[in-house]
Amino acid sequence: MGITLGASVILTMANAGRTGRERGSTEPRGDSYRVKVYAGALDPLTGRRLYLTGSATNPREAERIRTRLLADADAKRGAKTQATLSAAIDDWLASREVEQSTLAGYRGYIERTIRPALGPEPVKRIGVKVLEDLYTDLRRCGQRCRRAGPATTPTGAQAGPTQH
Secondary structure, three states: OEEEEOOOEEEEOEEOOOOOOEEOEEEEEOOEEEEEEEEEEEOOOOOOEEEEEEEEOOHHHHHHHHHHHHHHHHOOOOOOOOOEHHHHHHHHHHOOOOOHHHHHHHHHHHHHHHHHHHOOOEHHHOOHHHHHHHHHHHHHHOOHHHOOOEEEOOOOOEEEEOOO
16 A cells, blocks of 8 residues: 655555545654644644644554544644744734733733743643643642742643742
8 A cells, every 4th residue: 555765765645535646644763653644734823834643553553543644634633733832922912902001911911920831832732631730720829829940831841930
């Protein structure tokens, strides 16, 4: 089902229907196989193509993963952006048409609370659990505990110091 290009890359493709174009690829990476499928969209912040990826330990499993990723891409269930929350916040703030005092309030809350905790996180990783952990932390600590040292984000990454 695959074709060999050179000595190291094996591409496994599926017919894309009426267009006759092939979609998805599988390539060996050491003891595993990397599966990559174009998600059919561009990152709204960076303008770069988005890909869904997976890995498998054998060619048959890789083919199953490729088939699932193609279905996800067709159903538009893939990641919509690879940008961080910080970049998304900057984009959102730039498009707000509100009074300066309202914008200043937004910025204060974002810089004091949201950006230190979640700013470096990719948007696609921020789910219900991450937000619930942040809310729990906020309820326990008020304004992020007013701690002087580095904070830890709900996903475990280290954030910069919280300043008030």
